Amino acid sequence: xxxxxxxxxxxxxxxxxxxxxxxxxxxxxxxxxxxxxxxxxxxxxxxxxxxxxxxxxxxxxxxxxxxxxxxxxxxxxxxxxxxxxxxxxxxxxxxxxxxxxxxxxxxxxxxxxxxxxxxxxxxxxxxxxxxxxxxxxxxxxxxxxxxxxxxxxxxxxxxxxxxxxxxxxxxxxxxxxxxxxxxxxxxxxxxxxxxxxxxxxxxxxxxxxxxxxxxxxxxxxxxxxxxxxxxxxxxxxxxxxx
Amino acid sequence: xxxxxxxxxxxxxxxxxxxxxxxxxxxxxxxxxxxxxxxxxxxxxxxxxxxxxxxxxxxxxxxxxxxxxxxxxxxxxxxxxxxxxxxxxxxxxxxxxxxxxxxxxxxxxxxxxxxxxxxxxxxxxxxxxxxxxxxxxxxxxxxxxxxxxxxxxxxxxxxxxxxxxxxxxxxxxxxxxxxxxxxxxxxxxxxxxxxxxxxxxxxxxxxxxxxxxxxxxxxxxxxxxxxxxxxxxxxxxxxxxxxxxxxxxxxxxxxxxxxxxxxxxxxxxxxxxxxxxxxxxxxxxxxxxxxxxxxxxxxxxxxx
Ligand SMILES: Nc1ncnc2c1ncn2[C@@H]1O[C@H](COP(=O)(O)OP(=O)(O)OP(=O)(O)O)[C@@H](O)[C@H]1O
Ligand SMILES: [Mg+2]
Numbered sequence: 001x002x003x004x005x006x007x008x009x010x011x012x013x014x015x016x017x018x019x020x021x022x023x024x025x026x027x028x029x030x031x032x033x034x035x036x037x038x039x040x041x042x043x044x045x046x047x048x049x050x051x052x053x054x055x056x057x058x059x060x061x062x063x064x065x066x067x068x069x070x071x072x073x074x075x076x077x078x079x080x081x082x083x084x085x086x087x088x089x090x091x092x093x094x095x096x097x098x099x100x101x102x103x104x105x106x107x108x109x110x111x112x113x114x115x116x117x118x119x120x121x122x123x124x125x126x127x128x129x130x131x132x133x134x135x136x137x138x139x140x141x142x143x144x145x146x147x148x149x150x151x152x153x154x155x156x157x158x159x160x161x162x163x164x165x166x167x168x169x170x171x172x173x174x175x176x177x178x179x180x181x182x183x184x185x186x187x188x189x190x191x192x193x194x195x196x197x198x199x200x201x202x203x204x205x206x207x208x209x210x211x212x213x214x215x216x217x218x219x220x221x222x223x224x225x226x227x228x229x230x231x232x233x234x235x236x237x238x239x240x241x242x
Numbered sequence: 243x244x245x246x247x248x249x250x251x252x253x254x255x256x257x258x259x260x261x262x263x264x265x266x267x268x269x270x271x272x273x274x275x276x277x278x279x280x281x282x283x284x285x286x287x288x289x290x291x292x293x294x295x296x297x298x299x300x301x302x303x304x305x306x307x308x309x310x311x312x313x314x315x316x317x318x319x320x321x322x323x324x325x326x327x328x329x330x331x332x333x334x335x336x337x338x339x340x341x342x343x344x345x346x347x348x349x350x351x352x353x354x355x356x357x358x359x360x361x362x363x364x365x366x367x368x369x370x371x372x373x374x375x376x377x378x379x380x381x382x383x384x385x386x387x388x389x390x391x392x393x394x395x396x397x398x399x400x401x402x403x404x405x406x407x408x409x410x411x412x413x414x415x416x417x418x419x420x421x422x423x424x425x426x427x428x429x430x431x432x433x434x435x436x437x438x439x440x441x442x443x444x445x446x447x448x449x450x451x452x453x454x455x456x457x458x459x460x461x462x463x464x465x466x467x468x469x470x471x472x473x474x475x476x477x478x479x480x481x482x483x484x485x486x487x488x489x490x491x492x493x494x495x496x497x498x499x500x501x502x503x504x505x506x507x508x509x510x511x512x513x514x515x516x517x518x519x520x521x522x523x524x525x526x527x528x529x530x531x532x533x534x535x536x537x538x539x540x541x542x543x544x545x546x
Binding site: 050052071072073076077081082088089090091092093097100101102104105106107109111151155 | 424425
């Protein structure tokens, strides 16, 4: 049985079909890149999976359970964690507290020493271990991104949704980021990463799906998908079905 | 541990104060304790979540009115219990309908609530019972009331201290920063907010119930005075609503200041109230305690 089965998921905003009958499946432990031009519906699709938005129709089956339209916190506890395209941290909390939240309220619901251990481990992984007591509001943009990932990891999720997490990093940080994500995917976690940086997609994702105008126009082995004429056309901005 | 010991010692010292003060001073102490309890109870919910509630007097007045209605028919402890239960039930009802609202809509709704409750009670008294005012005759001395109020202060601050260390405290602080992140971390927003709001509102109702015998004569216009709501907010914010001792630090000087103003400038004193409100929000948005911390951090660095 697949870990995630998105089945004809759709979401409309008024007359706009932001996500239009999208279907795909993912096996546990795999990593998939989600590509597409600006406004093609990638973030909206992640929002449907994380529960931030309810689908207008369709099913989102996770571990055999249909989570379409379920409350966000319920989906989080079921084992889905995410980062946001526009970074969201809790500025008045310390780094440790930021990361403690999903450890305490999330998938595994730890408390006390165990929550502390999980939280600190997540900070270590993202290179923030020595600043656990600092206030999140004092971090620079890159460290805020790190903190967001640490927070998602502290949930100990089965499925991790990354929305352009590598965007805005300098070349050195990008290499670090790629190494970090590849170490995660090696640990058995399932990842969907929305990404515009092709270098990262090629390095990390054996599989790729492409969206255009709300529709999934390609899904398969990365090098094949990237050479698909309809994908190239979509990126050039004159897709047939746009 | 040391802090707890200091707090308990202070509580014990405050408990024996009535032996040494005049009746007038004891009255002041009761008023002060009432506002410390109100501000602390208010901050228990609003301090971390930043949901600014102006419903304080709706619950406070309900507590007082419950005593006014029941004081001749039921024994005093049962009356207090009823007040607490009515406050909790009302909080659940109000919470379910308003905690979905955010920002200014929540503020306006809670403000309207106090007015609604007052009008409902007035209507009920006039049309159903035919008596607008009620008398409270209870065999309680000022000392009894003071001790009860002190107990409420201890409960409000003690509960806050406990919540701050618990999962609930962490959840409330996350909600205050970003509800979307809180929910994505697995926090059940509605349940968490409702729980804290109900604890807070129940305590506020009890403050009203305990304070009520001081009035002797009670009618809706007296016990549902919106000034109570505004004062509570200003006091908690002045001291620092997200600090354990913040509401207390804000309530004591402001209570004395407004007591003095209302005696010496009875007509213009609402203007001072408004000015204070603006000053607190603009000058010290995080409260006095945070201001002290900033100062200490600034001067602390120059020391070796
Ligand atoms: N809450 C919303 N209300 C109305 N329209 C929305 C909303 N969210 C997204 N949209 C619209 O849906 C479409 C898809 O947006 P989405 O953010 O999913 O695109 P994206 O693929 O993530 O783009 P980008 O690469 O720029 O992040 C866009 O046209 C956007 O304007
Ligand atoms: Mg996007």
